[in-house]
Amino acid sequence: MENVLRTYYQKHREQIDRFDGLLVNNTVLERGLVIAPVIVAANTAQNGLILGLSFILITFFGVLLASFVPKKLPYAIRVILYVVLACLLYIPVSYLMNLMFPDSVYKVGIFLPLLVTNSLIVTKTETRFLKMKRLNMMLDVFCHTVGFFLVIVTVGMLREIFGNGSFFGNELNMPGKIYAFMLPFGGFIVLGFLAAAVQRFRIYLHGGETDQKKGGNR
Amino acid sequence: MTWLEFTTTFFGKMFLYALIAMFTENTIFSRALGASTSLWIIRKKYRIFAFGMIMTIITTLSAVAVYYLLPYVQKLDSSSYILPLVYIGVIAVVYIVMLFVTHRLPLKNKDMMLMFIHRCAFNCAVLGALLLSTEYKLELPGFIGFGIGTGFGFTLATYLTYIAYGRLNSKAVPKAFRGFPITLFYIGILSLAIYGMIGHELPV
Numbered sequence: 001m002e003n004v005l006r007t008y009y010q011k012h013r014e015q016i017d018r019f020d021g022l023l024v025n026n027t028v029l030e031r032g033l034v035i036a037p038v039i040v041a042a043n044t045a046q047n048g049l050i051l052g053l054s055f056i057l058i059t060f061f062g063v064l065l066a067s068f069v070p071k072k073l074p075y076a077i078r079v080i081l082y083v084v085l086a087c088l089l090y091i092p093v094s095y096l097m098n099l100m101f102p103d104s105v106y107k108v109g110i111f112l113p114l115l116v117t118n119s120l121i122v123t124k125t126e127t128r129f130l131k132m133k134r135l136n137m138m139l140d141v142f143c144h145t146v147g148f149f150l151v152i153v154t155v156g157m158l159r160e161i162f163g164n165g166s167f168f169g170n171e172l173n174m175p176g177k178i179y180a181f182m183l184p185f186g187g188f189i190v191l192g193f194l195a196a197a198v199q200r201f202r203i204y205l206h207g208g209e210t211d212q213k214k215g216g217n218r
Numbered sequence: 219m220t221w222l223e224f225t226t227t228f229f230g231k232m233f234l235y236a237l238i239a240m241f242t243e244n245t246i247f248s249r250a251l252g253a254s255t256s257l258w259i260i261r262k263k264y265r266i267f268a269f270g271m272i273m274t275i276i277t278t279l280s281a282v283a284v285y286y287l288l289p290y291v292q293k294l295d296s297s298s299y300i301l302p303l304v305y306i307g308v309i310a311v312v313y314i315v316m317l318f319v320t321h322r323l324p325l326k327n328k329d330m331m332l333m334f335i336h337r338c339a340f341n342c343a344v345l346g347a348l349l350l351s352t353e354y355k356l357e358l359p360g361f362i363g364f365g366i367g368t369g370f371g372f373t374l375a376t377y378l379t380y381i382a383y384g385r386l387n388s389k390a391v392p393k394a395f396r397g398f399p400i401t402l403f404y405i406g407i408l409s410l411a412i413y414g415m416i417g418h419e420l421p422v
Contacts (some may be wrong), residue, residue, distance in 0.1 A: 032254050032398050036342055039250040076317055076336070080310045083340050087303035094299055110349040113302040114342045119254060122340045179420050183413060184250060188406025192399045200394035 009205050018136075021143030024205065028151045028191070029198040033119040038152050039187030041111040045168050046104050048156025050097055052149035054112055057093045059120050059148075062086040063141045066125050067134060075126070082125055086116040120144060155190050162186075232363035235356065239367025242416045243350070245343045246375035247409040252343030256376040257401065260383050264330070266376050272334045274369025276312055277347050281365035283308045284348050285358050305348050306340075313339035343372055379405060 009016055017025075027033050034055070042048040066082045073081070094112055097105050105112065120129075120141070129137045160166055163181030165174035180186055219227075245251045252273075259269055284305060291297050291304050316335050325331055338344065347368040351361045379401065385391075386400045395403075 030398075032257050035253050036250040036346075039253070040248075076314065079336070079340065080306075080313070083306050083310075084303065087306050090302055091299045110346060110353065113349060114251075114346055116302050116306065117340045117342045117345050123337075180410065183410065184248060185406045185410035185413065187250070188402045188409060192395075192402035192406065195402060196394045196399035199397075199399060203393055 006205055006207060010207075018139060019143050021140060021145075022147045022150070023198060024202050026147040026151060026198060027120060027144050028148055029195045030202070031119075032195075033124075034148060035191065036114065037108070037111040038155050038191055040184050041108045042152045042156040042159065042187065043163065043182045044107075044160040044166075045153060045157040046101065047108050048153040050101055050105060050108055051111060051115070052152045053100075054093050054097055055115055055118065055148050055152070056145040057096075058086055058089050058115050059118060059145045060138075060141055061089055062116075062121050063125050063129050064138065065089075066121070067130060067137065071130075078126070079122060082121050083116060086118075086121050090116050151191075151194065155187065155194070158190050159186050228359050231357070231359035232366070235360045235363030236367035236370065239347070239364045240371040240374060241412065243367075244371040244375055244412065245346065245368050246372060246379075246405065247412045249346060250405075251346040252341050252372055253405065255337065255341050255343070256372065256379060257398070258337075259376055260380045264334075266373060266380060268327075268331065269334050269338065270369055270373025270376065272316070272331070273338050273341070273343065273372055274366055276309070276316060276335075276338055277344050277368050278362060278365035279312045279315075280305070280309050280344060280348055281351060281361040282358075283312070284352070285361040288352060301349075301352070302345070305345055308348075309339055309344060343368060375405075375408075378408060 021027065024030065028035055028038055037051045037055075038048075041051055062082065062085055065085045066078075069078055069081050069085075071078070090113060094105070097112065124144075129141055132140060157167065159181045160168075161172065161174070162178050163186055165172050165177045178186070181190070239245070242248070246253050246256055259266055287304060287308065291301065294300065313335065316339070317332065320328065320331050320335060347365055351364045354360070354364075356364060382404055383401065386404055387397055389396075391400055
């Protein structure tokens with residue numbers, strides 16, 4: 001009974017792996033990429049929401065536009081163009097975030113502009129996404145960005161609940177607060193536990209062995 | 219102000235900001251900037267000090283250029299929206315110059331150095347150092363010192379993680395926590411230790 005999920009996964013592995021960016025091959029939890037905003041800025045659910053939404057918009061459209069950059073250009077020029085495209089996308093995205101969250105955007109500080117140099121745009125565009133057909137690539141980038149969104153909002157919610165005793169700014173009357181959760185220390189610890197949970201799940205799915213070739217930081 | 223006074227003040231400020239960037243504002247322990255790159259270097263067993271040196275050069279050169287460009291950018295309407303674009307432009311120029319110079323130099327490990335430059339230029343630690351220097355409204359010695367300190371701080375933090383990485387990957391650690399998860403715990407504990415060491419206290 002306990003192996004039902006594993007058997008199902010192994011039977012339909014090819015189809016399920018198309019969506020692996022959501023959890024099993026998650027940008028943050030498995031690959032250890034783009035962890036700075038999660039660890040430092042996502043200490044409230046709203047901060048997580050702002051950064052998560054911005055990340056989806058900048059990265060999804062950034063990689064999509066990058067797929068039109070001619071491959072004949074030298075690698076260094078291509079990478080510069082990818083980041084410049086992300087910077088151009090940053091302008092409407094930050095404007096949109098200022099409209100949606102006028103009192104909160106300043107709280108994420110430098111971590112919003114820093115999304116333009118995230119690893120999915122700078123390195124994974126070349127090493128992963130552009131090796132796929134465009135539709136598959138769009139699905140893969142979408143899963144990776146949504147995976148990041150889910151992680152950053154979850155981390156933000158957990159840190160806000162335990163560190164500040166509130167949820168989206170509403171007091172929860174918690175018996176105690178662990179202030180250290182609001183510091184980068186809390187981000188490292190919460191992310192460490194989530195990464196361990198995903199690693200355990202991956203070991204279960206793969207029947208006791210982790211996939212070393214795919215592994216990000218093992 | 220005499221030349222001697224100017225020099226001592228300039229280098230004194232630069233040294234002070236380098237120390238701040240290395241310890242109190244450490245790129246990895248305080249802001250987790252470049253943490254994934256740091257883990258990548260350790261995992262691949264690349265040369266930490268060579269990578270740190272390249273990061274220091276790129277950050278410092280970009281910081282000087284940004285300092286002189288900043289007054290012109292800040293005159294523009296909505297300058298905060300185009301700031302990343304300007305900074306990326308500066309980093310891109312430094313990146314191309316570094317690649318060009320490295321190609322010309324008779325280096326032993328040229329391929330490795332070129333790979334380090336590719337990996338380092340658009341790292342969030344570099345852009346983060348420039349954005350932080352701007353946010354703190356630093357003067358020229360501050361920009362230079364912060365750039366140098368960021369590179370040195372990155373190297374120090376990477377080395378401290380490297381020392382423990384073998385143990386963090388040993389079979390003594392449960393499979394679920396081995397590698398990346400326990401490394402996050404380790405960096406987190408170090409970050410809290412440094413937070414306390416520089417004089418902060420947690421509210422009771």
